[in-house]
Amino acid sequence: MTTGTKLATARLAEIVGGSNFFADPARLADYEIDGVRPSAAVRPGSSEEVAEVLKFAAAEKLAVIPSGARTKLGIGLPPRSYDLALDLTRLDRVISYDPGDLTLSVEAGISLRKLAGVLSERGQFLPLAVPFFGRATIGGTVASGVDSPLRQFYGTARDYILGMEFITGEGTLAKSGGRVVKNVTGYDIHKLMIGALGTLGVMTKVNFRTFPLPVGSRAFVATFETAERALEMRARVAHSPLTPITTEVLSPGVADLFYSDAAARIEVDAFAPGIITNRTWAFSAGFAGTEKVLDRCEAELRTIAEQCAAAGLTALSADRIPGAFGRKREFIPIALDSSPATTILKISMLPSRLKEVLAEIGAAAESDSLPWAAIARGIGIVYAALLPESKTDSSRARVVRAVDRIQAACARFEGHATIPWCPTEWKSHLQTWGAERSDLPQMRKLKTVFDPHGILSPGRFVGGL
Amino acid sequence: MDPRLLRELKKLLSAEAVLHEKEDLLLYEYDGSIDVARPNCVVFPRTTEDVVGIMQLANRFETPIVGRGAGTGLSGGALARHGGIIIGFSRMNRILAVDLENQRATVQPGVVNSDLSAAVAHAGLHFAPDPSSQKACTIGGNVAENSGGPHTLAYGVTTNHVLGLEIVLPSGELIHIGSAAADTPGYDLTGLFVGSEGTIGLVTTITVKLTRLPEAVKTLLAIFDSVDDATETVADITARGITPAACEMLDGWTLRAIEAYVHAGFPLDSAAVLLIDVDGLREAVESQAENVADVCRLHHAREVRVARDSVERDLLWKGRKNAFGAVGRLSPTYYVQDGVIPRTKLPVTLRRINEIGKKYGFEIGNIFHAGDGNLHPIILFDARDEKQLERAIATSDEIIQFCIQMGGSITGEHGIGMEKDRLMPLLFSPPELDLMRRVRDAFNPNGLLNPGKVIPSAKSCGEIHVRPLPVAGVPSA
Numbered sequence: 001m002t003t004g005t006k007l008a009t010a011r012l013a014e015i016v017g018g019s020n021f022f023a024d025p026a027r028l029a030d031y032e033i034d035g036v037r038p039s040a041a042v043r044p045g046s047s048e049e050v051a052e053v054l055k056f057a058a059a060e061k062l063a064v065i066p067s068g069a070r071t072k073l074g075i076g077l078p079p080r081s082y083d084l085a086l087d088l089t090r091l092d093r094v095i096s097y098d099p100g101d102l103t104l105s106v107e108a109g110i111s112l113r114k115l116a117g118v119l120s121e122r123g124q125f126l127p128l129a130v131p132f133f134g135r136a137t138i139g140g141t142v143a144s145g146v147d148s149p150l151r152q153f154y155g156t157a158r159d160y161i162l163g164m165e166f167i168t169g170e171g172t173l174a175k176s177g178g179r180v181v182k183n184v185t186g187y188d189i190h191k192l193m194i195g196a197l198g199t200l201g202v203m204t205k206v207n208f209r210t211f212p213l214p215v216g217s218r219a220f221v222a223t224f225e226t227a228e229r230a231l232e233m234r235a236r237v238a239h240s241p242l243t244p245i246t247t248e249v250l251s252p253g254v255a256d257l258f259y260s261d262a263a264a265r266i267e268v269d270a271f272a273p274g275i276i277t278n279r280t281w282a283f284s285a286g287f288a289g290t291e292k293v294l295d296r297c298e299a300e301l302r303t304i305a306e307q308c309a310a311a312g313l314t315a316l317s318a319d320r321i322p323g324a325f326g327r328k329r330e331f332i333p334i335a336l337d338s339s340p341a342t343t344i345l346k347i348s349m350l351p352s353r354l355k356e357v358l359a360e361i362g363a364a365a366e367s368d369s370l371p372w373a374a375i376a377r378g379i380g381i382v383y384a385a386l387l388p389e390s391k392t393d394s395s396r397a398r399v400v401r402a403v404d405r406i407q408a409a410c411a412r413f414e415g416h417a418t419i420p421w422c423p424t425e426w427k428s429h430l431q432t433w434g435a436e437r438s439d440l441p442q443m444r445k446l447k448t449v450f451d452p453h454g455i456l457s458p459g460r461f462v463g464g465l
Numbered sequence: 466m467d468p469r470l471l472r473e474l475k476k477l478l479s480a481e482a483v484l485h486e487k488e489d490l491l492l493y494e495y496d497g498s499i500d501v502a503r504p505n506c507v508v509f510p511r512t513t514e515d516v517v518g519i520m521q522l523a524n525r526f527e528t529p530i531v532g533r534g535a536g537t538g539l540s541g542g543a544l545a546r547h548g549g550i551i552i553g554f555s556r557m558n559r560i561l562a563v564d565l566e567n568q569r570a571t572v573q574p575g576v577v578n579s580d581l582s583a584a585v586a587h588a589g590l591h592f593a594p595d596p597s598s599q600k601a602c603t604i605g606g607n608v609a610e611n612s613g614g615p616h617t618l619a620y621g622v623t624t625n626h627v628l629g630l631e632i633v634l635p636s637g638e639l640i641h642i643g644s645a646a647a648d649t650p651g652y653d654l655t656g657l658f659v660g661s662e663g664t665i666g667l668v669t670t671i672t673v674k675l676t677r678l679p680e681a682v683k684t685l686l687a688i689f690d691s692v693d694d695a696t697e698t699v700a701d702i703t704a705r706g707i708t709p710a711a712c713e714m715l716d717g718w719t720l721r722a723i724e725a726y727v728h729a730g731f732p733l734d735s736a737a738v739l740l741i742d743v744d745g746l747r748e749a750v751e752s753q754a755e756n757v758a759d760v761c762r763l764h765h766a767r768e769v770r771v772a773r774d775s776v777e778r779d780l781l782w783k784g785r786k787n788a789f790g791a792v793g794r795l796s797p798t799y800y801v802q803d804g805v806i807p808r809t810k811l812p813v814t815l816r817r818i819n820e821i822g823k824k825y826g827f828e829i830g831n832i833f834h835a836g837d838g839n840l841h842p843i844i845l846f847d848a849r850d851e852k853q854l855e856r857a858i859a860t861s862d863e864i865i866q867f868c869i870q871m872g873g874s875i876t877g878e879h880g881i882g883m884e885k886d887r888l889m890p891l892l893f894s895p896p897e898l899d900l901m902r903r904v905r906d907a908f909n910p911n912g913l914l915n916p917g918k919v920i921p922s923a924k925s926c927g928e929i930h931v932r933p934l935p936v937a938g939v940p941s942a
Contacts, residue, residue, distance in 0.1 A: 100704035101807035101838070123706065147648070156648075158656060159625050174897045180805040182622065182837040182877040184611045184660050185892055186919065187901050191624075191656030200652070212706025235566070241680035241746060292748040348648040350567045380567075380647055415646045433650050439642050443652045445907040449900070462651040 008060060009040065012084070015052045016042045020090070031085035033065060033460075034078035034424040041085035047165060047173055047204040050086070054202065055171025057084060058453050065457045066198045068109055068137030072144045075420045076197050077432050080459030086202060088139055094118055095205060096179070102210045103162065103179055108139030108203045124210040127154035129325070131332040139203050145195025149286075149328050152378055153245040157194055160209045164190035166201035169451025179207045192446060198457040199465050200450040214245070214288030219321050220301050222310040223280040227251070227362075230281040231355050233308040234378050237285060238351065240304065242297055246286040247378030248328060251358065252278045254373045257385070258327045262337035267326035275314050275324065283310075285378075286325065331375050335385035336421060339371075343399050343422040343430075345406060347382040349415035357382060360409040368398035380415075391423055400429045411435050433462040466505035466548075470526040474508055474550075477518045482509040482556070493551050496538045497598070497789075498884050499800055499848070504531070504545035509556045513631065513639065513669040519552055520667070521637040523913055530635075531915045532663040534575060534606030537598040539801060540882030542610060542662045546917035552667065554605050560584055561670065568675040569628070569645050574605020574668050581673075590675040593620035596878070597786045608668050611660030613878030615711040615785065616742065618836040620676060622878065624659040631670035632658060635914040645672050657904070662880050663915045665908040679744035682710070683754045684772040684781055687739040687761035688732050692716055692819075692831075695737035696811040698764040699835040703808040707756055710742040712836030713785055719792070719830040719843070726791035729784025730777070735767065739835065740785055788832045789843075796845035800857050804868035805877040808838045817867050818842050825860040839877035840868070866891070886921045 013021040020043040022028065031041050044050045057064045063081040067073060068088055091107035092114070098104075099122040106115060112126075112133055119125050127150040130141050142157050154160065163177025176189035193201055224230040230249045237247060255278040257263060258271055276282045287297040298315060305313045316324055327334065336342045349357050354376050361384045365372035374384040386402060388395035403419060410417035411434075418434045437443075440463040447454075447465050459465075466485065474483045484490060485506040494503045505528075510516045523530040529549030536543050545551050558575035565588045572581060578599040582591040595614035596602055602612070608630070613622045620626075629643035643655035658666060689695040695714055702712065715723070715738050720731040731738060739761065743753040758769045772778040792799050806814050815831065818840070822829035833841040842864055846857040865875050865888060875881075875888050889898060901920050906912075 098807055098809055100700060100809040102703065102706070103807060145648070155621070155625065158653065159621060168900065172896045172900065174900050175893075176897075178805075178874045178892070180807060180838055180873050180877070182613060182617070182805050182834070182839045183874040184613075184622075184878055184880055185874045185876050186881065186889065187904055188611075188624065188656050188660055189900070189904065191653045194653060194656075196652055212708075238568075239677075241677070243745065289746075289749055290752055292752065293746055296746060296748045346648075348646040350564070350569070350646055352564075352566045414644070416644070416648065416650050418650050437651055439640055439651060439654060442640060442642065442654055442908075446652055446654075446657075446904065449903045449907050 005039070008062065011056055012040060012042050012053065015056065016044045016049055020045065028085070030070065031067065033073045033082060034427065036079050036082045038065070038082045038085040040083070041087055043087040043090050045090045047167065050202055050204055051167045051171045051173045053086060054167050054169065057455050058170050061453060062455060063458050064455050066139070066202045068140035069111065069132070069135040071132035071136050072140055072146065075144050076460035077464060078424065078427060078459070079457065089137065091204060099124060103181065103207065104210050105179055105205055105207045106138055107205055109137050112136050112138065112141065119210055120213065123213050125213050126208055126210060127160070128157065129329045131330055133329060138206055142194055142203060142206060143196065143198050147381060149246040149248065149325070149377065152247050153243060154211065158191055161190060161194065161206060162209055163207040164193060164203055165205035166193055166203045168201050169453060169456045177207065181209050197461045199447065199461045200456065202456070215290055216294055217286060217288045217318060217321060218294045218298060219284065219286040219316040219324060220298070220313060221275050221282055221284045221316065221324070222305045222313045223276060223282050224308070224310055225280065227281045227358050228355060229308050229310070230283040233283040233304055233310065234351070236304045236308065237301070238378060240300060242287070242300055244285040245288050246284070248284050249354065249376040250276060250282040250284065251362070251372070251374040252280060253371060254282070254375060257331070257334050257338055257373050260334065260338060263327055263334045266330045266333050266337065267323065269323035269326050271323040271327055272320060280311055284324070284328070286321070328375065331383055332421065335373065335387065339387040339389065341388045341391040341395050341399070341423050343386045343403065343426070344420055345384045345403065345417050346420050347384065347410055347415055347417045349380045349382065349410065349413055351378065351380040353413040353415065354380065354382065356413060357410065357415065361406055364402040364405040368402050370398055370402055396426050396429065399426065403430055407431060407434060437462060467526050470522060470528060471506060473522050474506065474519065477522065478508055478510060478515055493533070493536070494544070496536045496541060496543050498539050498541045498882065499798065500541035500544055500883055502544040502546045503548065504551040505548050507551040507553055509553050511556050513633065516552065516633045516667055516669050517637055517639055519550065520633050520635065523550055524637060527911070527913065529913050529916050532605070532609065532667045534603030535577070535598070535601045537602040538606060538610060538882065539803065539879040540876070540884040542880050542882040542918060543606070544883060546883045554603060557669070565590065567645070569672060570675055571670060571672045572604055574603060574608070574671060576604050578602050578604055578607060585675055586678070589678050591678055592673060593626055593676040594623045597789070604671055604673070605668050608659050608671055609661070609663045610878070610880040613834065613839065615713050615834060618712055618834065619708055619710040624656060626674045627655060627659050627671060628674060629672035630655055630658055630668050632666035632668055634666050635909040635911065643672070662882060662919050664905055664918050665914070667914070679710070681747040681750040682742060682744040682778070683750050684778040685741045685754060685757060686770040686772070686781060687741065687766045688735045688768045688770070689737045689765065690735065690767055692737045692815055693812055694764045694766070695739055696815050696835070698739060698761050698766070700808055700811050701764060702757060702760050703836065705760065707753065707760070709753070709757060709836060710744040713740040714831065714833055714835035715740065715785065715788070716831040718828060719788060719832040722795055722830065723784045723788050723791040726794060727784045727787050729780050731784060740781055792830065792843055792845070796847070798846055798848040800844045800846065800861055802840065802842045802861050802864055803876045803879040804840045804865050804873055806838045806840065806868050806871040806873035810871040811835065811838060814840065814867065814871060818864055821860055821863045825856050827857065827860055834877070837877065838873070881919045883918055886919055889921050
C-alpha cells in the first residue's frame with residue numbers, strides 16, 4: 001500500500017469507521033504472517049462492509065488476507081504480498097438458530113467456544129473439535145480445513161455445512177447452498193471455500209446442521225508393545241459392527257507431549273498418569289450412546305483388545321474423558337509449544353497403509369535423531385510432529401531430510417503429505433503443500449473466476465495460488 | 466446433423482454404438498421429468514478413451530453433448546435440450562475395483578446403483594445413497610445429480626460418499642480429481658463436480674466410500690388419522706435429536722394408490738403413515754425404536770406396527786419405492802415437485818400444499834422424505850389439455866414459492882436441470898447466477914456440454930416454458 005496510501009486510509013476508515021481501522025505498526029504486528037506485516041488492518045462490522053472493503057481493494061490492487069482469531073496463520077506459504085489485514089472478529093453473531101430443525105447460521109467471526117455455549121443450552125453441538133478450540137473462530141476453522149477427531153463418525157465440515165455467504169475478490173456478496181439439510185440447488189460453490197485458506201473468497205456467514213449431544217459417552221485406551229498390534233486393533237474395530245465416534249493410534253512420543261507442562265497449560269483438564277506411556281503404542285476409541293450401548297461397546301472392545309494382545313486397557317469414565325479428548329484435539333498446539341522448531345506433517349492415506357506410513361515416519365525421524373510423535377486417525381489421517389531441540393541450520397537440514405523422505409514415501413503409498421506448520425525460515429526448503437498437483441490448472445481456473453485480480457491471500461495456497 | 470460427424474462417430478465407436486434413426490431416438494427424448502427434447506444421435510462409449518474421442522468430435526463439429534445414465538432423472542438433466550449428441554453410459558458399467566479393507570470401490574459411471582451394493586453385500590457393505598430408482602439409475606447419474614434417497618437422512622447424499630473422479634472436460638482433456646485417500650490438498654474440486662448436473666465435465670470413473678451395513682434394522686409403520694399429527698410427529702422426532710435411518714411420510718391418497726398396485730399392507734383408511742427405519746447396534750435400535758414409537762403415540766398415532774421380519778420390511782419399502790409407478794397408473798401425467806423446508810415447518814407447509822391444490826382444483830398426493838424436510842408433492846393432470854398443464858405448473862410454482870418463504874429450497878435431490886432453471890432467480894441474485902455461470906464457463910467455455918441446464922440463460926429468466934408433454938404411465942382401466 002505504498003502509492004495512494006492517504007487515499008486508501010481515508011476510504012477504508014470511511015467504510016469500517018475510524019475506530020476499526022489501524023495503521024499503527026505495533027498493532028499491525030499482531031497480523032503478521034510469516035514475518036510479513038500488512039500496512040493496515042480493518043475490522044468490518046457487517047458483510048456489506050466486507051464487500052465494500054474488497055471492492056476497494058480490488059480497485060486499488062491491495063493484497064488482502066482475512067483472519068479470525070489468528071491461531072492458524074502459520075498454515076501455507078508466505079504471502080506474496082500483504083497490504084491489508086481483514087479482521088473478521090466483529091462478525092460474531094448467531095444469525096439464526098432453529099434447534100427444532102437442527103440448523104444454524106452464524107457469522108464467520110464467532111468463536112467456537114461461544115457457539116458451543118449457545119448450542120449446548122439446547123442440548124446440541126457442532127462436531128468441530130479442532131485445535132486452538134479455546135480461541136478459534138468458525139471462519140478460520142473452515143478456511144484452514146483443520147479437522148476434528150470426531151470426523152470418524154460425523155465427517156468433516158464439508159459434510160455438515162449447508163451453505164455460506166462469502167465475498168469474492170471483486171467484492172461481490174454471494175451465497176451458495178442454503179439453510180435446509182438437503183439441497184441440490186445450483187453448484188456447491190461453498191465447498192470450494194472450505195480449506196481454501198481465503199484464496200477464493202472471504203466467508204461472512206456459514207450455515208450448519210447441528211447435532212444432538214450424545215446422551216452418554218465412554219472412551220478407551222489400549223496400549224501395545226508394537227505399532228502393528230495397535231493398528232491391528234484399529235482394523236478390527238473398523239470391521240466390527242461398532243460405530244466409534246473417534247479412533248486413533250498414538251505413537252510412543254505422544255505420551256511425552258501429553259504429560260508435558262505445555263499440555264497442562266493448553267488443556268487444563270487432567271490426564272491421569274499411566275494411561276499411555278512413552279514406551280508403548282496406543283489405540284484409543286470413543287463411543288456415544290445409552291448405557292446399554294456403551295456396555296456392549298466396552299465388552300466388544302475388551303475382546304478385541306485381548307485378541308490383539310494389548311498390554312493394558314483403560315476405560316475412561318465421563319469425567320476423565322475431557323482431559324484425554326482435549327489433548328488429542330490440541331495435539332498440534334501442544335506440539336508447537338514443545339519445541340522452537342516443531343514441524344508438523346499432515347498425511348492422508350488409505351487406512352491399510354497406516355502401518356507403512358508410521359514405520360516410515362519413525363525411521364525417518366530416528367535416522368536423524370529427531371524426537372517425534374504421531375497421531376493417526378482411524379480413517380487414515382496422520383498428524384506427525386518432528387520436534388528438534390533448536391531452530392539451527394543443522395536442525396533444519398535434519399528436518400528437511402526427514403520430511404522429504406516421508407513425503408516421498410507418502411507419494412509411493414498414493415497418499416498426500418503437506419506441512420501445515422514449520423518455522424517460517426524453513427518454508428523455502430520444504431514442500432509445504434506436498435508434491436505438485438496435476439489438477440492445479442483446474443484450480444487456477446477457479447481462482448481466476450473468484451479472484452481475477454489476485455488480491456485474496458496471494459501465494460499462500462497450493463501451487464502458489 | 467452433419468453426416469460427417471455421424472461418420473466419424475461410427476468410425477470411432479463402430480456403427481452399432483451410434484443411434485440416429487428417428488425411431489431409435491424416441492426413447493432418448495424423455496427422462497423421468499415432464500420435459501421432452503430430441504437428440505440428433507445417441508452414442509455408447511465403452512472406455513474413457515471413447516469419451517475423450519467423442520468429446521473431441523463434439524468440439525470439432527461444435528455440437529452439443531449431453532451425458533446420460535439410465536434416464537431416470539426428474540429434472541430433464543439428461544435431455545438434449547438443444548439437440549446434439551447424447552452420450553449414454555450404459556456400456557461403461559464395470560465395477561473396476563473393490564477395496565474391502567478400506568471400504569472403497571472404483572466404478573464406471575454406468576454401474577447401476579443397487580448393483581454396487583449387491584456386489585459388496587457379502588462383505589457386509591453397501592453404497593449408501595439409495596434413490597427410489599436405485600434398481601435402474603446409475604452411479605454416474607447419481608454423481609451428476611448429487612442424488613439422495615430415503616436413507617440419506619442418516620447416511621448423507623451422494624457427495625458425502627464420493628472421494629475421487631476421473632473426468633473428461635468439455636475440451637476433451639482428461640483430469641483426475643480427489644483421491645481414494647481423504648483430504649486431497651487443494652480446492653475441493655470433487656465437491657464442485659458432484660451435483661453439477663453434467664454441465665462442467667463428463668465423469669468416466671468414480672471412487673466411492675462403502676458403508677458398513679448396520680447390525681440391526683427395525684422398520685416401523687406409524688398410522689395416523691390426520692396429516693397434521695403425522696407431520697407434528699416428524700417435527701418432534703427431529704427436535705428431540707432422534708435421527709432415524711429413514712423417515713418417510715405417505716399420505717392417505719398416495720397409500721391407496723400404492724396399495725392397489727403393490728399390496729404392501731398399508732392401511733387404506735388412514736390419513737397418513739410414517740415409514741421409519743432405525744438401524745445400528747442391536748442395543749441402540751431397540752431403544753431408538755421405542756423412543757420413536759413413543760413420539761408417534763404422543764401425537765395420536767392410531768397404531769405403530771413393527772415389521773416382523775425382513776419380508777414384511779422389504780414389502781413396506783417396496784411400496785414406498787414403487788410409489789411413482791403406482792401413481793402413473795392413475796393419471797396420464799403427473800408432476801413431482803422436490804422442495805425442501807425446515808423440519809419445523811412441515812405441519813404448516815403440508816396444510817398450505819393442500820390449500821394450494823384446492824385453489825387450482827388438483828388433488829395433490831404427498832410421499833416424501835419427511836425426516837429431511839424434502840417434499841415430493843405429486844400433481845396429477847392430463848398433459849393433453851394445455852390449460853391443465855399451465856395450471857399444474859402454476860400450482861407447483863406456488864408450492865415452491867411457499868417453500869422459499871419458509872426458508873427452504875427449490876430442489877432437495879432431483880436437480881435443477883431444464884425443469885427449474887427458470888426458478889433459480891427466486892433463490893439467487895443476478896451476481897450469484899453470474900458467478901455460477903462463470904464457474905461453468907471456466908470449464909465449459911463454448912457451452913457445448915449440456916447446454917440450457919441449471920443456470921438460466923440471461924434472457925430466459927422469469928419466462929415460463931410450456932412444452933408438449935409425454936404421456937407417462939398407464940391410464941387406469
